[in-house]
Amino acid sequence: MLKALFLTMLTLALVKSQDTEETITYTQCTDGYEWDPVRQQCKDIDECDIVPDACKGGMKCVNHYGGYLCLPKTAQIIVNNEQPQQETPAAETAGTAANAAAALSTAGGVAASGMAASGVMPGGGFVASAAAVAGPEVQTGRNNFVIRRNPADPQRIPANPSHRIQCATGYEQSEHNICQDIDECAAGTHNCRADQVCINLRGSFACQCLPGYQKRGEQCVDIDECAMPPYCHQRCVNTPGSFYCQCSPGFQLAANNYTCVDINECDASNQCAQQCYNILGSFICQCNQGYELSSDRLNCEDIDECRTSSYLCQYQCVNEPGKFSCMCPQGYQVVRGRTCQDINECETTNECREDEMCWNYHGGFRCYPRNPCQDPYVLTSENRCVCPVSNAVCRELPQSIVYKYMSIRSDRSVPSDIFQIQATTIYANTINTFQIKSGNENGEFYLRQTSPVSAMLVLVKSLSGPREYIVDLEMLTVNSIGTFRTSSVLRLTIIVGPFSF
Numbered sequence: 492m493l494k495a496l497f498l499t500m501l502t503l504a505l506v507k508s509q510d511t512e513e514t515i516t517y518t519q520c521t522d523g524y525e526w527d528p529v530r531q532q533c534k535d536i537d538e539c540d541i542v543p544d545a546c547k548g549g550m551k552c553v554n555h556y557g558g559y560l561c562l563p564k565t566a567q568i569i570v571n572n573e574q575p576q577q578e579t580p581a582a583e584t585a586g587t588a589a590n591a592a593a594a595l596s597t598a599g600g601v602a603a604s605g606m607a608a609s610g611v612m613p614g615g616g617f618v619a620s621a622a623a624v625a626g627p628e629v630q631t632g633r634n635n636f637v638i639r640r641n642p643a644d645p646q647r648i649p650a651n652p653s654h655r656i657q658c659a660t661g662y663e664q665s666e667h668n669i670c671q672d673i674d675e676c677a678a679g680t681h682n683c684r685a686d687q688v689c690i691n692l693r694g695s696f697a698c699q700c701l702p703g704y705q706k707r708g709e710q711c712v713d714i715d716e717c718a719m720p721p722y723c724h725q726r727c728v729n730t731p732g733s734f735y736c737q738c739s740p741g742f743q744l745a746a747n748n749y750t751c752v753d754i755n756e757c758d759a760s761n762q763c764a765q766q767c768y769n770i771l772g773s774f775i776c777q778c779n780q781g782y783e784l785s786s787d788r789l790n791c792e793d794i795d796e797c798r799t800s801s802y803l804c805q806y807q808c809v810n811e812p813g814k815f816s817c818m819c820p821q822g823y824q825v826v827r828g829r830t831c832q833d834i835n836e837c838e839t840t841n842e843c844r845e846d847e848m849c850w851n852y853h854g855g856f857r858c859y860p861r862n863p864c865q866d867p868y869v870l871t872s873e874n875r876c877v878c879p880v881s882n883a884v885c886r887e888l889p890q891s892i893v894y895k896y897m898s899i900r901s902d903r904s905v906p907s908d909i910f911q912i913q914a915t916t917i918y919a920n921t922i923n924t925f926q927i928k929s930g931n932e933n934g935e936f937y938l939r940q941t942s943p944v945s946a947m948l949v950l951v952k953s954l955s956g957p958r959e960y961i962v963d964l965e966m967l968t969v970n971s972i973g974t975f976r977t978s979s980v981l982r983l984t985i986i987v988g989p990f991s992f
Contacts, residue, residue, distance in 0.1 A: 523557035553669065661694030686711045703732030724751040741772035764790045781813030805831045805992055820990060822854035831992050852898030853988030854957070863894045863982075889965065889980040896984045901956045902991045906937075906949050912964050912981050913945040920971045928980065930962035938964060948983070956987030 520526055520533035527534040538559040539545055539552035546552045546561035553560045658670035665671045675681040675696040676689035683689045683698035690697045700711035716734040717727035723736035738744055738751035745752050756774040757767035763776035778784055778791035785792045796815040797808035804817035819831035826832045836842075836856040837849035843858035850857050864876035867884050871877045874894040878885035897910060914923055925946035927938050935952040948964065964981045 521557065659694065684709070684711070701732055703734075723749055739772060741774075762789050779813060781815075804829050806990070820854065823990075823992075831990075833988075850896045850898075850984075850986070852986040853900050853992070854990060855988070857986065859894075859896065859984075864892075868892060889978045891979045893979070893981045894984070895981055896986070898986045898988060899950070899954070900988050900991050902953050903950060905953050906951050908947050909950050909985075910948040910964075910983060911941070911945060912938075912948065912966065914966060914968070917944055918968065918970070918975075921968050921975070922971065924967045924969075926965050926967070928963040928965040930960060935960070936962060954987045957989040958987045960985040960987070 523536055523538070524533040525536055526532075535554070535556040537554045539554045542552075542559075545559060549564065550561040551564045551566075553562055656664050656668055656670065658664055661673055661675075662670040663673050672691070672693050673680075674691045676691045681689045681696050681698070683696075686704070687698040687700055690699050700706050703714055703716075704711040705714050706712075713729070713731050715729050716722055717729045721727070722734065725739050725742065726737040728735050728737055736744060736749055736751075741754055741756070742751040743754050744750070753769075753771055755769045756762070757769045761767050763774070765779050765782065766777040768775050768777060776784060776789055776791075781794055781796070782791040783794050784790075793810070793812050795810045796803060797810045801808075803815065806820055806823070807818040809816045809818055817825055817829045817831075819825050822834055822836070823831040824834050833851070833853050835851045837851045841849045841856075843849040846861050847858040848861050850859055862870045863874065864870045867882050867888070868876035868878050876892045876894070878888050878890060895910075899909060912925060923944055925938050925940050927936060927948075930936075933952070935950065935954060937949040937951050938946050939949055940946040946964070946966075948962070954960075962983045962985060964983060965978055966981075967976070967978050969976050
């Protein structure tokens with residue numbers, strides 16, 4: 492009777508305890524798991540991946556759902572199915588994993604942070620249904636987990652367990668009966684487009700665009716780098732999947748392929764015929780004095796200074812490469828580069844005979860007799876001929892003839908006073924008159940009396956040379972009562988030079 496009452500009270504206590512127990516929410520995961528908001532379930536944490544140096548002493552880390560194991564590198568996990576396990580809730584699984592960890596720790600001295608019990612694990616795992624393997628190096632813990640150390644002889648390693656494990660999507664069973672990631676990219680089981688690159692992920696893969704492309708929907712389109720903040724110093728050229736920089740004429744890309752630097756054309760490939768000046772992005776050509784740029788702006792052409800002006804030289808302009816020079820006619824020499832000056836040949840190259848006198852004129856010289864007197868005249872002084880009074884012939888002739896010479900330039904302006912005649916002997920109570928006796932047939936000259944004893948020869952018509960004029964200028968002297976009359980002649984030789992200078 493007491494025994495029945497005790498059983499009844501124990502049953503009520505257990506029912507009440509179950510009524511007051513809190514409900515475990517699905518977002519709360521046990522140690523070794525974390526909540527996956529996408530799949531809406533707990534997923535295993537790979538401690539071997541996130542814990543640095545999880546295992547020491549040369550041990551290998553083997554991840555299991557809810558924990559990991561540190562095993563010798565030759566160890567292998569085999570699950571004993573002599574006592575088949577049933578699927579357990581998450582809470583019970585955590586306790587079982589703890590017990591398994593304790594069993595493993597005491598049985599084989601292997602450190603573990605928890606191991607899931609047999610059955611289907613969250614996120615995939617293996618089913619603990621493999622046959623037990625006996626042997627001296629087999630250590631069995633609770634929950635029928637068996638850890639076996641592989642001997643050095645590989646033939647003793649179990650080749651194929653009797654049952655296969657079940658892995659999550661994207662994983663497959665390895666030869667060591669653990670779930671490993673499937674490399675869809677290497678296997679060719681991905682669905683990436685030809686213009687995409689397959690990137691393997693844990694349990695999946697991703698399709699990425701090639702460098703220089705971006706994903707738009709399911710397609711990869713070219714990125715126009717030239718439309719973004721400027722990569723290039725001057726000009727950007729977009730290409731499929733890339734771009735390159737260009738420089739304006741006169742510039743070249745620097746070593747970084749982005750910056751443009753000026754090309755010194757004067758050093759690199761001087762195209763100028765004479766002077767080259769480098770400027771930013773270009774160059775200019777200049778010519779030496781006496782040259783000008785041709786239409787191609789590179790070569791230089793001689794400037795014909797003689798065609799630009801007729802006043803550069805007094806006589807003749809001669810064009811030369813890059814310059815000009817002036818020439819003078821025979822009998823002249825160039826002075827100050829442009830002016831022509833008469834050469835006095837009588838001082839430099841006198842070619843007259845001893846009985847001749849040299850007379851220089853503009854552009855030449857002439858030789859005249861030192862004694863110009865003709866009979867009945869006799870030479871009394873230089874260039875002065877007198878007709879003796881004792882000679883009856885002289886009564887009708889001028890008493891004296893004086894020879895004078897002068898030179899004038901061609902095209903001299905008119906009217907122009909050119910020569911003055913003056914009496915050398917003055918008599919009292921006499922009257923002097925002047926006239927052109929000969930040599931003025933065309934009326935080129937005019938004699939103007941300027942005083943009782945002098946007169947001025949005036950050029951009234953322009954003369955052109957070379958030409959020689961001989962003009963006799965006569966002075967008549969008469970006394971006031973008419974009892975005395977005499978005359979004298981000045982024979983003037985006028986040489987007109989060939990030029991106006």
